[in-house]
Amino acid sequence: MTSETLPLTDYAVSARGLTKSYGHDSTRVQALRSVDVAFARSRFTAIMGPSGSGKSTLMHCLAGLDTADAGQIMIGGKDLMSMNDDELTMMRREQIGFVFQSFNLVPTINAKDNILLPLSLAGKRHDRDWFNTVIEALGLRDRLNHKPHELSGGQQQRVAVARALLTRPEVVFGDEPTGNLDSRTGAEVLSLMRTSTREMGQTIIMVTHDPAAASYADTVLLMKDGQLVGSIEEPTVASVTEALASLAE
Numbered sequence: 001m002t003s004e005t006l007p008l009t010d011y012a013v014s015a016r017g018l019t020k021s022y023g024h025d026s027t028r029v030q031a032l033r034s035v036d037v038a039f040a041r042s043r044f045t046a047i048m049g050p051s052g053s054g055k056s057t058l059m060h061c062l063a064g065l066d067t068a069d070a071g072q073i074m075i076g077g078k079d080l081m082s083m084n085d086d087e088l089t090m091m092r093r094e095q096i097g098f099v100f101q102s103f104n105l106v107p108t109i110n111a112k113d114n115i116l117l118p119l120s121l122a123g124k125r126h127d128r129d130w131f132n133t134v135i136e137a138l139g140l141r142d143r144l145n146h147k148p149h150e151l152s153g154g155q156q157q158r159v160a161v162a163r164a165l166l167t168r169p170e171v172v173f174g175d176e177p178t179g180n181l182d183s184r185t186g187a188e189v190l191s192l193m194r195t196s197t198r199e200m201g202q203t204i205i206m207v208t209h210d211p212a213a214a215s216y217a218d219t220v221l222l223m224k225d226g227q228l229v230g231s232i233e234e235p236t237v238a239s240v241t242e243a244l245a246s247l248a249e
């Protein structure tokens, strides 16, 4: 079934007519121009495009971190735009995982407590079996008692990925998740993210500038001037690099 034929509720995340501008009058920038997009479950999608094309704005709106001016966003069958602040906070805590370039771990607590933090904040107990599955998959078993500064960059990012996966969110958003890692460590983290889509059914949406990172995704969406202008299935470094070059023309 192609993405066009699925009803919107069958997607982990979808948006229709998403529009967003910044500034006023002469400084006004149209960051998103009526974007329609849908992300099927258990898929790893990368969003790419030239600087200023609207990638971060799209991701921040989809994740409820920024507010679109108009349009509809559905996450797990729920309408994000109609939620009040409390509902949005709950949605972000329980249905959305985040992996940022800067890891964003709490420095004073160990890896295990960092991984459990979103559940602790929500006042929920963790499912031990799932915790063990995630820890084993990410190779973190012998690092759980270490504080972030006692871990390498790659290990810190694996802790952040584990934290994102632990709530079994509808979607994990990655914002240049390997931007601070060397290429070998980045490749390791990306493989683990891809494994989580294949073996755990996780849906992942990642913004990146790096064709090598994007080649781990199932699909690359291409943006230009606040619009989606194309997509690549089963991307390779070469096909992504070529597509980006033609966008820049």
Ligand SMILES: Nc1ncnc2c1ncn2[C@@H]1O[C@H](COP(=O)(O)OP(=O)(O)OP(=O)(O)O)[C@@H](O)[C@H]1O
Residues within 6 Å of the ligand: 022, 023, 029, 030, 031, 049, 050, 051, 052, 053, 054, 055, 056, 057, 058
């Ligand atoms: N807070 C803001 N205030 C004003 N303009 C903004 C703001 N955030 C983004 N913009 C503008 O909106 C447009 C889209 O920006 P966005 O950050 O989404 O692009 P991007 O594709 O993620 O860029 P990059 O690859 O450089 O991170 C740009 O023209 C940018 O200058």
